[in-house]
Amino acid sequence: MDAATFRVLGHRLVDQLADFLESVPRRPVTHNESPSAIRDALDLGGPLPESGMDAGRLLERTAQLLFDHSLLNGHPRFFGYVTAPPAPIGILGDFLAAAVNPNVGAWTLAPAATEIESQTVRWIAELIGYPVDCGGLLVSGGNMANFVCFLAARAAKAGWDVRDCGVAGGSGRPLRVYGSAETHTWIQKAADLGGLGTTSIRWIPTDARLRMDVALLR
Template sequence: MKELPGKPVSPDLTPTKARQLLGSEGLPEKGGEPAGLLKQTASWLFEHSTFNGHPRFLGYITSSPTPIGALADLLAAAVNPNVGGWQLSPIASEIERQTIRWIAELIGYPTDCGGLLVSGGNMANFVGFLAARKAKAGWNIREKGLR
C-alpha cells in the first residue's frame, strides 16, 4: 500500500501479453500445490492490474480498496453467508439489518424502514425495477402474475 503512489496506475499490458503470462496449457490432470498457486496468482494480480485505489486513478466509479475492506472480504468469504434467509445466515442477516438501520438514520429515514444490501450496480438497478413494477402494478404479482 505504501508503494502504490509511486507505481503506475495501470500496467503496460495487452490482451496478448496477458494471455502469454497465463500460458496456453490445457486443464491440468492433477491439482497443484495451493501455496504456489496463491503466490503466482498474487504476483500476477499485483504486477498486472489497474489499481483503482491509486491516487491518480480518475476513471470509472469503482471504489478504492482499503485494508479493512480486504479483511472484511476475507471474513465474509470464510463464512460465505447466504443472506437470502435468516436461517441460512443468522448473524450476517442481522448485520445487514443493522447496517440498513444505520444508513436510514444517517440520511434521515425512519429506522424501521426496509432495505437490503446488493452485490453491485446491476443488482441495484434490477431491485429498483422490481420495486417500481410492484408499485405500478396495483395487484399482487406473485399471486396473480403479470397481465
C-alpha cells in the same frame, strides 16, 4: 488444508498484500497491455491441468500476476470510473466473511450476518433521514440496487399482481418506463430482465445542463 498450513500461507499472503498496498503509489496505474499479452502472462493457452499446483506456490504466483497485470483503482493517480480503492479494513472484512461464508438468504442460515445486514440498513436509513423501521437489504452494487428498485416500482405501479400473472397479465396496456436520456445503461438491463423490453423505455430529453426536461415529461 490443515490449520497449520493455512496459518503459514495466510500470514504469507497478508505480508504480500501489505507490501503491495504500500507499493501502489510507486507503480503505474496500468501497464496498458493487450488482451493477448495478458493471456500470455497468465499462461492461458494450455489445456485443463490434470493435477493441481502446490497451494503456497499457487497463491504466491497468482498474487504476483494480479499485482503486475491489473489496473490499480487504489492508485492516487487513478481518476477513471467509480470503482473505490480497496480499504485495508475491507480486505480483512472480506477475508473474515469468506471464512464463515454466510448465506443471508434466510435468518436461520446466517443469524449473525443477517442481523448485521439489518443493523447496517437501519444505520443507512438514519444517516439519510429515512424511517429506521424500514426494510432493506444489501446488494452487490449500483446496477443490482437499481434493478431491485425497478422491480419494486413495477410491482407498485402495474395495477395487478405481476409476480403471479406476469407483465402481460393485466389490462393489456403495456407498462412504460420514463427516464432521462442521460440515464445509465442499467435501465436497459432492468427493462430487459424485468420483462418489459427495452422498447418500453421513453427517453426524456435533457437541457444544456443535462437536466431532464420536466415539461416534456408532463
